[in-house]
Amino acid sequence: MAKKSLRKTIIIFFAVITFLLVCCYTVLLQHFFIRGLDLNTEVQLAVEAYRYNEKYKKQSDIPLPSNSNLSAYTEYEQLPEKIKKKIAGKAVVEGRYITINDEEYEYHKLYPFLRADGKIVYFLFSERFDDVKSLPTMKQFDMYFLYTPLLLGGACILLILSSAWFMLRRVARPVEKLSNWAVQIKPDSLEKKPESFIYEELDTLAGLFHEGMQRLNDSAKREQQFQKFASHELRTPVAVMLNNVELLQRLGIEQNALLNPPFLRMKKATYKMHHMSNLLLWLCRDDAAPLPVSAVHLHVLLHDAINENLYLTNGKEISIHTKINEVTVQAPQIALQILISNLIRNAFQHTHQGGVCIETVDNGVMITNDQKQGDNSIKKDSFGFGLELSKQLARKIGCELTLLPKPTTYTVLVYFKDS
Missing domain, CATH: 3.30.450 (Beta-Lactamase)
Incomplete structure (x- = not known):
């Protein structure tokens, strides 16, 4: 309407x-x-x-x-x-x-x-x-x-309509000024008091909007600080856990039928915490600081991410299909590596029966997980919290992340504009 x-x-x-x-x-x-x-x-x-x-x-x-x-x-x-x-x-x-x-x-x-x-x-x-x-x-x-x-x-009609138009014009100007001010307001300008908009009601409305934006900005800052502190504090214990996992692998714990199942669960959880902490750290970086951009071989990152997350397919009836061509894009390499790895990890983690297709399309990547009929594990938010973080990271990198959910499939498309 x-x-x-x-x-x-x-x-x-x-x-x-x-x-x-x-x-x-x-x-x-x-x-x-x-x-x-x-x-x-x-x-x-x-x-x-x-x-x-x-x-x-x-x-x-x-x-x-x-x-x-x-x-x-x-x-x-x-x-x-x-x-x-x-x-x-x-x-x-x-x-x-x-x-x-x-x-x-x-x-x-x-x-x-x-x-x-x-x-x-x-x-x-x-x-x-x-x-x-x-x-x-x-x-x-x-x-x-x-x-x-x-x-x-007729003269009275014209006079009254002209007066109404004149009054609306006088009122519309400060209202449009208030609208433009509200659209252009930024977090770094919230310290300044809102300007005057002639009418007392508009000044009150601007003050309420300014106070609401300040509360939202303070909440976002607290959330960002919490993410930064939490991810920093998690890095050391996660690194220790990763080292212990690698040490146990060298000692042959995977050959022990009794200890291997809990070891695999511990390994999976440790890698997940590792990915999340790295992703949170990247998201908590200062937005004003430009990320270093270089030529990144996308096909190499894809192969590395697939091999890195293959352990998530253990014990599942999953077939992996790849159609990866040699593609080079201009992007922050570390941030892009975290983004691609997180998307592939989510696809492997949330697919229980069916297939995962990973392919390069034009200047982008398309990842599709296809569940077997009768598996209702795919939902609108099936890729979980990691996908929400991936959206934020994609915006920070400067690429487009598109979601294409269907009843039995879930497709994620990452497209690089300036490549």
Whole structure:
């Protein structure tokens, strides 16, 4: 699932909300504008009816008010025919206004008023615009009524979106600055305090990230020191054990049927400790110190590593297949020797039934252990702790180490880029 952009999400949110608000306010503006005109007409009718009623109380034969827009009728039947057709079926109630829109440019409002003598008088306000629609004033009215809300709405949308974009730009700059700082931070720069990122929340986030990185760096340093001290302390007893193993071999202990099985187990464990201590020592070297690079005959290293670790196949039904061509690579010789030996040792150690194929491919080495059907010893992590150390050593050397796990096979490919 594609990740969403925070900036786009905020802009879309502001755009939708702004559009809805402007549309709502535009509709409300037109509604209240028309309602205001209606109220103005109703006020005029109410005022004319009140004044007429006051005069009628003093003089009963006073004529009904009449002008160009206003007319009054004492009987319902006296109303114009088109007005009666429009209000036919509607309840005409005293004191309740009735709006009648006969045509596009014609407007009527009827006001039944209860006179002092108890008779209903019908006040009718009428206005026609068809004969004056070409006047500049009418055009100005249409502009204010139709176009002005649209123009103001569009201007408001642009203004709010521009403001949102401006604010996002102001906020995005320090956020991008924080992101770049977090990406470029290195262990040797953790002693410095994080720089300021304008906003207090971003400074707090940078401080938390800096503290977390410091804790991780301190933990890595403690782990590296432990590996270095442990591997140094192990070198002397491992060397003594190796010498004793070689001495016992010279004394013919392998010919003793009773002592040979425990001797082989001791020999296997001793060589394993020897490899691990050497590998840990190489990994604990200072990363800034360049490893000495020279031309290394890869085929020679492979043959030596195979012979060195053959003892791990004793007592197992393993067939070893080799397709080794003469290949020369540019790499740190000792580190590469440890890496190749560790990979072959892992292949021999974790294959119990089946075959191990070791071959050179282009500028690299491919090691495959193939288990027989029914042997479930191969797992995703079947090469164990040694393979994890091999990955670190491969990165230190500068080569690529690729893992290709399958249900019954496990392949490790070591590729040298600059060879």
